[in-house]
Amino acid sequence: MAGPKNPPFLNGVPELLVLQCLRERPMYGYELVQAIRAATGEHVVLAEGVVYPVLHMLEREGALSTERQTVNGRSRIYYALTEQGGTRLADLADTWRQLTTVIAGVLGEPRHA
Amino acid sequence: MAGPKNPPFLNGVPELLVLQCLRERPMYGYELVQAIRAATGEHVVLAEGVVYPVLHMLEREGALSTERQTVNGRSRIYYALTEQGGTRLADLADTWRQLTTVIAGVLGEPRHA
């Protein structure tokens, strides 16, 4: 119940992290959940209920392609970045960088001009 | 109609910017809207419909104190950071910096280990 709870302002961040992780290599959902957890050093922990819907949405919009595989009798759905997904990632990352830079400026600016 | 539209992932950012601006000096709502617009170089443009509710919420929770003033027959409500508000800003800014640092790491990490 009393989980660590993610910070309350990560709008679009799940999508960003999913795309970025898939840029490295194709992965399946369950794997992604842990990859994100690991990549952010536990700072961002996305439950499956967050990741799967994002995956479905990105596939529906053509950013990801899927391939079913069965490993050890277990069915996995591997998601891979499409070309369109690459573009989407680039755009998203760009916007993110811009935003954080701007806010860092506001936060850092010590006093009035 | 066809406004520039803010990036879709600024959860909690309005609150952060409001608190930060008020750290410099007390301001009234209408002033804040323009202050934020200016401080972010038009990158973040919060409508009044965003700012006022945040202001009310922060006052309700004791992060801001208010003082009515009439200037040129116009009534203004100045909001000032309380001590509690200062703490809240510090915490929020900290969380924000942590999050952005972590994500920058994931984004920047060029290839596998």
Added chain:
DNA sequence: CCGTATACCTAGCTGTGCTAGGTATGGCAA
């Protein structure tokens, strides 16, 4: 044989941010 890990999924709540309005005064221009 049962619990845990793996692996997938969805319904529904909540809260934030935004849209799109509404009120009222002051000042300027036509």
Added chain:
DNA sequence: TTGCCATACCTAGCACAGCTAGGTATACGG
């Protein structure tokens, strides 16, 4: 004087993202 714009406040209600909290099914170890 009659608009209209800027100032200055406000709210109702929509949209959507993310989270909670479930559910299904198989493999594997004790």
